[in-house]
Amino acid sequence: MTTHRVFLRRCSDYDPTKIRGIVRETLEDLNLRPHGRVLVKPNLVIVQKNAFVNAHTRAEFTDGVLGALRDREEPGAVKELAVGERCGITMPTRMVWGQADYGPVVRKHRAKRYLFDECTQVQIPLTHPDRLRDEVFTPEPIARADFFVNLPKFKAHPWTTVTFSLKNYIGIQDDRHRLIDHDWALNQKIADLQEIIQPNLVAIDAISAGQGRMLTPIPFDMNLVILGDNQVAVDAVCSRIIGLDPQDIDHIRICSERGLGSLDLADIEIGGDVTLADAQEHAKDFQVGLKRVEHFFQGSRIKAYSGPPPAEEKTDYCWGGCPGAVEESIEILRQVDERTDDIIRPMHVVFGAYDGPLNVSPGEKVIFMGDCARWKGRIGKEDVDIASEYKDPRAHKNPHHAKMKDIYLKMFSVLKNIFSSRKSQVVRVQGCPVSVAEQTLYLAQLGGVKNPYLKPSLAIPFVYSWFAWRFAQLGRWLRGIPYQARLPSSERGAAQSTWVKSEESTQNQTAK
Numbered sequence: 001m002t003t004h005r006v007f008l009r010r011c012s013d014y015d016p017t018k019i020r021g022i023v024r025e026t027l028e029d030l031n032l033r034p035h036g037r038v039l040v041k042p043n044l045v046i047v048q049k050n051a052f053v054n055a056h057t058r059a060e061f062t063d064g065v066l067g068a069l070r071d072r073e074e075p076g077a078v079k080e081l082a083v084g085e086r087c088g089i090t091m092p093t094r095m096v097w098g099q100a101d102y103g104p105v106v107r108k109h110r111a112k113r114y115l116f117d118e119c120t121q122v123q124i125p126l127t128h129p130d131r132l133r134d135e136v137f138t139p140e141p142i143a144r145a146d147f148f149v150n151l152p153k154f155k156a157h158p159w160t161t162v163t164f165s166l167k168n169y170i171g172i173q174d175d176r177h178r179l180i181d182h183d184w185a186l187n188q189k190i191a192d193l194q195e196i197i198q199p200n201l202v203a204i205d206a207i208s209a210g211q212g213r214m215l216t217p218i219p220f221d222m223n224l225v226i227l228g229d230n231q232v233a234v235d236a237v238c239s240r241i242i243g244l245d246p247q248d249i250d251h252i253r254i255c256s257e258r259g260l261g262s263l264d265l266a267d268i269e270i271g272g273d274v275t276l277a278d279a280q281e282h283a284k285d286f287q288v289g290l291k292r293v294e295h296f297f298q299g300s301r302i303k304a305y306s307g308p309p310p311a312e313e314k315t316d317y318c319w320g321g322c323p324g325a326v327e328e329s330i331e332i333l334r335q336v337d338e339r340t341d342d343i344i345r346p347m348h349v350v351f352g353a354y355d356g357p358l359n360v361s362p363g364e365k366v367i368f369m370g371d372c373a374r375w376k377g378r379i380g381k382e383d384v385d386i387a388s389e390y391k392d393p394r395a396h397k398n399p400h401h402a403k404m405k406d407i408y409l410k411m412f413s414v415l416k417n418i419f420s421s422r423k424s425q426v427v428r429v430q431g432c433p434v435s436v437a438e439q440t441l442y443l444a445q446l447g448g449v450k451n452p453y454l455k456p457s458l459a460i461p462f463v464y465s466w467f468a469w470r471f472a473q474l475g476r477w478l479r480g481i482p483y484q485a486r487l488p489s490s491e492r493g494a495a496q497s498t499w500v501k502s503e504e505s506t507q508n509q510t511a512k
Helices: 016-029 059-072 093-099 102-108 140-144 167-172 186-193 231-241 250-257 276-282 322-336 407-420 436-447 456-478 495-511
Strands: 004-010 036-042 078-085 112-115 121-125 135-139 147-151 153-157 161-163 201-211 218-220 224-228 268-272 302-306 347-351 365-369 375-379 382-386 426-429 484-486
Touching: 004 016, 004 231, 016 059, 016 201, 016 224, 036 059, 036 140, 036 167, 059 078, 059 102, 059 147, 059 201, 078 140, 093 102, 093 112, 093 456, 102 112, 121 140, 135 140, 135 186, 140 495, 161 167, 161 231, 167 186, 186 250, 201 231, 224 231, 231 250, 231 268, 231 276, 302 322, 322 347, 322 436, 347 436, 365 436, 382 426, 407 426, 407 436, 426 436
Parallel strands: 004 268, 036 078, 036 147, 078 112, 121 484, 147 201, 153 201, 302 347, 347 365, 365 426
Antiparallel strands: 004 224, 121 135, 153 161, 201 218, 201 224, 375 382
């Protein structure tokens, strides 16, 4: 087994000069120099000034990384230095980019900006025998990259326990593709995405880490920059820092089983100026986020009920789907208005094949969330029979025909569904999964609390970014640039072929 190198370096503040030195030193230690098309991928899942400020890779961190890459480049070796990302919850990436102050940083280092929701999405074939699908789509700049740098945020996660380097790959797909297989198979999806590209460098923003949640995390001063050139090894060390066994974190374990790296500390050389023991002692109170939805809402005005997903999913709880999304949704509403828990109307949310009682008072709404929701009984004066509408996503969702609903279409469909259910206490919501954005809209509308998408301070940047995004799409269409396309193997970047080499190496080792 190849020995992987992971570096734990102390950094207590977001000083770009200090971060630049840390990353430059690590590039030297790993004997890495950027070359060809260099693409840096941070985590900008959600950013709003004065509201959502703890969930993303900070601009100062990316500033330091870009500076270090410039320091290590040789004359003529770098064709392009770029930063690319697709944010979450149906926000235009243009808006999040501005809210995160990324524009000045990218211009400072003469880099190019890629907004992945405005790029051509190219088809990448998958080969691993345990793959969910035969191909996936990813933005063209990802597939063309020769030198790929992954810049995650160190955070807990309500679906996958943690989000470090491997989980950051959800952001290398646009909205219409990222929700495909974002259900009980999410951990396998994360492993499949690793076939697209492997990073030359991982640098995790763990200066201020995120506890408890993914979109609205509680800050935790980890005071670390964590670096390496193997994602599985980096994530294994990150897990150990907060007292978790990486074998118990499904997506990390699956990636290791697929030959992408070792979880064994004996195979990992830990360097830097912080020992693993010191990092563990400092992070011993870090809170992870894996909590069943029934327990999450205990003591609130929302009562949640969860039954098992369909039998073919072979699990008793859909960790990667709708239940985790609603936990993030209520936290978004709490972030927008601290009075949310006091003023939200009582309601009930049901997931999966729930067969227990629903103690619903007159006037309280019951949301049956997702295609697999199923229940039969009486609510008020109504006899209710909610039948499952589940269809296996692997058989019925085709990435080639994926459609995207932007936030205005989602708002319209939510309002239409609520209006059509106005005379009933029951609201049936379709989707597999139902996205965080849609669940946020349902909770806000039915709960009578503020809609975060209509927040006055964001109205102008949101509308501007939405129209700019739409005009960019129109411009591409007028120029005949397809939104989805094939990319010949000969045009793929050097970093995109890393998986093939890794897989061939693994097969040769097995044969021996």
